[in-house]
Amino acid sequence: MTKGVKLLIGIVVLIFSAAVVFAVIGLKKSESTWVEIVQNNKVIYKLDLSEEKDRTFRIEYPDGGWNDVQIRDGHICISDADCPDHTCIKTGELRSENIPIVCLPHKLVIRFSDEGAGK
Amino acid sequence: MLKKVLAVTLFLSGLMFSGGCSEEKAVSEADMSSSSRDVFAMDTFMNMKAYGSNADIALSEAEERILQLEEELSVTSETSDIWAVDHSSGAVVDVSEDTALIINKAIEMGNKTNGALDITLYPVLKEWGFTTGDYKVPDDNTLISLLKNVDYSKVHIAENTVTLPKETEIDLGALAKGYTGDEIMKIMEDNGVSSAIVSLGGNVQALGSKPDGSNWKVSVRDPFAPDTDMCIIEVADKAVITSGNYERYFTAEDGTVYWHILDPKDGYPADNGLVSVTVIGDCGLDCDALSTALFVEGYDGAVDFLRSDPSFDLILVTDDRKIYYSSGIADCFTNISSMEAEVISLD
Numbered sequence: 113m114t115k116g117v118k119l120l121i122g123i124v125v126l127i128f129s130a131a132v133v134f135a136v137i138g139l140k141k142s143e144s145t146w147v148e149i150v151q152n153n154k155v156i157y158k159l160d161l162s163e164e165k166d167r168t169f170r171i172e173y174p175d176g177g178w179n180d181v182q183i184r185d186g187h188i189c190i191s192d193a194d195c196p197d198h199t200c201i202k203t204g205e206l207r208s209e210n211i212p213i214v215c216l217p218h219k220l221v222i223r224f225s226d227e228g229a230g231k
Numbered sequence: 232m233l234k235k236v237l238a239v240t241l242f243l244s245g246l247m248f249s250g251g252c253s254e255e256k257a258v259s260e261a262d263m264s265s266s267s268r269d270v271f272a273m274d275t276f277m278n279m280k281a282y283g284s285n286a287d288i289a290l291s292e293a294e295e296r297i298l299q300l301e302e303e304l305s306v307t308s309e310t311s312d313i314w315a316v317d318h319s320s321g322a323v324v325d326v327s328e329d330t331a332l333i334i335n336k337a338i339e340m341g342n343k344t345n346g347a348l349d350i351t352l353y354p355v356l357k358e359w360g361f362t363t364g365d366y367k368v369p370d371d372n373t374l375i376s377l378l379k380n381v382d383y384s385k386v387h388i389a390e391n392t393v394t395l396p397k398e399t400e401i402d403l404g405a406l407a408k409g410y411t412g413d414e415i416m417k418i419m420e421d422n423g424v425s426s427a428i429v430s431l432g433g434n435v436q437a438l439g440s441k442p443d444g445s446n447w448k449v450s451v452r453d454p455f456a457p458d459t460d461m462c463i464i465e466v467a468d469k470a471v472i473t474s475g476n477y478e479r480y481f482t483a484e485d486g487t488v489y490w491h492i493l494d495p496k497d498g499y500p501a502d503n504g505l506v507s508v509t510v511i512g513d514c515g516l517d518c519d520a521l522s523t524a525l526f527v528e529g530y531d532g533a534v535d536f537l538r539s540d541p542s543f544d545l546i547l548v549t550d551d552r553k554i555y556y557s558s559g560i561a562d563c564f565t566n567i568s569s570m571e572a573e574v575i576s577l578d
Binding site (some may be wrong): 152153177203204207208211212214216217219221226 | 250268269271274275276280430449450452458460461
């Protein structure tokens with residue numbers, strides 16, 4: 113085996129491992145679950161549910177009112193709110209790309225976003 | 232040895248090339264940029280998505296139009312056309328072209344569906360509490376007396392003037408969102424947008440196809456599990472509009488479930504075998520009106536309608552958990568539920 117061939121093999125192996133690493137990174141990203149929390153057309157959170165720690169946080173509505181957003185085991189829902197109808201809580205966990213969690217009185221929407229929506 | 236190296240190199244470059252293809256596709260999709268807009272109007276959540284360079288202008292115009300239509304058609308806003316008509320005590324009322332057009336369509340659809348669509352049911356709907364959320368089961372005498380004033384054929388319309396009998400009130404809730412969808416599509420086209428999709432509280436309407444030329448995938452909710460999808464259909468340039476018993480309902484103390492789509496015949500929730508009706512067609516207004524009317528008519532009435540006008544497609548779900556869909560969408564219908572699905576037989 114000449115030096116040239118060894119070098120070529122080395123380069124090929126290097127390129128291949130780099131490609132594998134990139135592919136794995138790429139795949140991981142597209143499989144992750146991105147959601148956005150939008151208040152009256154303004155994206156206030158963009159979260160990767162596969163990376164998020166379990167937590168609950170409150171979103172205040174500027175004209176008065178609040179919604180508690182809960183993240184648990186990679187799922188998101190509205191766990192509590194002071195809106196009159198509680199439709200947002202009844203919706204439960206976000207599951208479908210076509211069915212967002214909506215709080216009409218507080219103009220709040222939680223939905224899967226384009227970045228790796230699982231497709 | 233050299234051959235082996237070459238083979239490996241070729242194989243690897245092949246791998247990388249295939250990776251490159253999908254990268255390229257991602258880039259070209261990003262070029263066709265999309266804009267999205269949420270609108271909170273007509274007591275529902277609306278989302279519009281449009282593609283291309285004029286998308287933002289079109290979306291802003293569409294949003295304005297939605298708010299204008301809400302103002303004209305709202306049954307609760309004291310400055311709306313409908314409020315004026317409902318509080319006219321029998322006098323002649325001038326209305327906008329939009330309002331006149333929708334009322335004319337409502338009368339036409341009432342005639343076509345044996346009165347299954349009746350915009351004068353509003354006082355009955357109020358009595359049930361479906362307009363406020365203070366639900367109650369009305370007693371029979373109240374219903375009988377309210378039903379005396381329910382008859383859409385008594386709505387008199389001449390050009391842009393409307394006259395109602397004194398005790399009669401109308402509500403265009405069964406048609407307003409469908410018409411709004413049509414108007415949004417017009418605005419998109421006027422702005423040179425050729426690819427857009429809107430969801431108006433679950434009513435979906437699509438302009439053209441997706442920017443990559445493929446059809447839009449529209450899902451329909453499972454009436455027995457309304458937080459999940461039941462089927463997916465692929466469409467271009469169509470409205471896909473559903474009326475379901477899961478949209479607004481309440482459970483009475485005795486456990487009976489009452490929903491908001493009422494039968495003009497007895498003023499009770501329409502219970503003629505269907506729990507969800509989806510109408511697919513070119514015109515949002517037609518589809519919206521029909522989805523309500525065919526829900527009221529039940530399976531046989533819906534199939535009779537399909538026979539008389541095959542330009543529409545239907546997806547019906549019966550209360551014994553079966554899906555029936557028309558043959559026109561057989562190629563683009565995917566059942567993702569545990570229910571059985573079969574093509575509607577017109578023989």
